[in-house]
Amino acid sequence: MDFFEVFPAMDRQGLRDLKKGIDSSFREFSRSYGEGIEDFFEPLLHFLVWLEKLLINAPWPIVIIGIAGLAWIGSRSWKLVAGTVIAFLVIGYFGMWKDTMATLAIISVATLLCISFGIPFGIWMARSDRVQAAITPILDVMQTIPSFVYLIPVVMLLGIGKVPGLIAVCIYAIPPLVRLTNLGIRLVDKEVLEAADAFGADYRQKLFGVQIPLALPNIFAGVNQTIMMSLAMVVIASMIGVKGLGLPVLRAVSNQYLALGLLNGLAIVILAIIFDRVSQAYGRRLQAHREGNGHD
């Protein structure tokens, strides 16, 4: 009856050896390649540090004017620009300016990184069903695996710091962009594509002239999701050495500082709302052709 009461698991010794084997071989791997991988990410680190210093060292009124300018370019709405300016003034008044700038820097770099990898992968997936079948489960894993689990190998490889934090953010934030780019391109009207074919368009002309422009609403929803999710990762990334609004939140959790946690948490929320509204307004503006005049 033992068989039914105790699960026939692998014996302890074997299990221990297996885990040890995996650990030591990965350690071996990181010892021999870790440095090379670090060198590979060096330019990224420099860019991130440069952007962070720029935002922190620049006089705050200029930063606010710059952000307001971006909000205007994106949304063309005075209301949104005014809201953005007020939000940043409030954040600064409550002493979170520096942390907010650090967070802004990492979110911007993470978003750029996600876009430059996510959109090409999405396009590749849309091109072939086989690629889609191969990438979809990887995206599922990236989205569902607890962040702490992939923090371990990332930290083992690259140590504690900004770059591993950035990578952790991207692993979490890139899947929706890949998925929505793929979906957007696949949803492009087949008849419109056929028309492009009938006029002799080649692959590039179809991709850049028809598919991507028509997939933009979906691609933009993906970019928006990516920004939101990277903001959500800020707190977890602060555990492995990313500065910014996440760090005080982490300190507040471990020391039970309610006000500190609340203030920094709300600052993250405010950033999220601004990013969301501005990027959505921009996405809508790209869709000028959708506004029919109620003809017919």
Added chain:
Amino acid sequence: MTDTKIKIKNLYKVFGADPKSAMEQVRNGVSKQDLLEKHSHVLGLRDINIDIPEKGISVIMGLSGSGKSTLIRHINRLIEPTEGQVVIDDIDILGMSIEELRTFRRNKASMVFQKFALFPHRTVMQNTAYGLTIQKIAEKEAIERSQHWIERVGLSGFENHYPAQLSGGMQQRVGLARALTTDAEILLMDEAFSALDPLIRTDMQGILLDLQAELNKTIVFITHDLDEALRIGDGITILRDGEIIQQGSPQDIVMKPADDYIADFIKDVNRSRVLQVRSIMVPAESGIGPHLDQNMPLEDALSRLSSEGVSEGSVVDQAGKVIGQIALAAAVEAIRRPERSSQDLQYR
């Protein structure tokens, strides 16, 4: 007789997982029904042979599922046939490389679609200029050439509108302008006017006929509407279940339907408008009564005869030479009842 522009020879299309082996069954004479039930392949087209003459409007007609849209897509190879040849100007387009095929599509054949298939993110001008953009023609020239066709289809003033801001009829004018802008010799029209309401459709047919009188393109026009086919077609091919069941001029189709299916089709046609004097005349060197042009519809001939109070007329050709005569009674008879003889018909 005009030259053949597009020659379709022994064309077969089988849809399914393994068309090649299904082709064996088709060649052994398996019916469309059996092919679907026993081999789960769909027979799209069976042994299609058509010679499409240069500079005319050739109509391919059939109901949905007859394979007509599949057939037209073989002419610019949007669909690859399972077997057969499509020869255009003595070149088999199935032998073209992808690059050659693109050049062919850019310069030689343009297409108008049933659901317009306009690019929603491009303005009327940008849509019209699409073919030229693809050919990388300088913007200035592209705009000039597009402007010309936008004006020809009557859309001046709408250059900067997006398709969603236009009515269906206007959208299809853009579709037509887009196809004409590349100056292709061949114009493929896949149920181009079927999605439009009847008045607009008649309107568009008029526009097409006017343009054709001037441009003399080789037009392949797909439709399920017999009145449309009879109005614009110089020649009509009728398809059913992927097979050709009759080819001929509108006169032939109405006067001598090949089988009950077609007879049923033409039952409600306004025969007096379709039939022309020459199709019921009796050849003769001289005649009495008023001179009637050989291409005059019976409708007009009848009113001429009755207004002059005579029961016979003589038929003349373009030069005014008498080539035959018609009797009032014969004309009335021709309008009244479909004649069903299968002699001298082109069965394929």
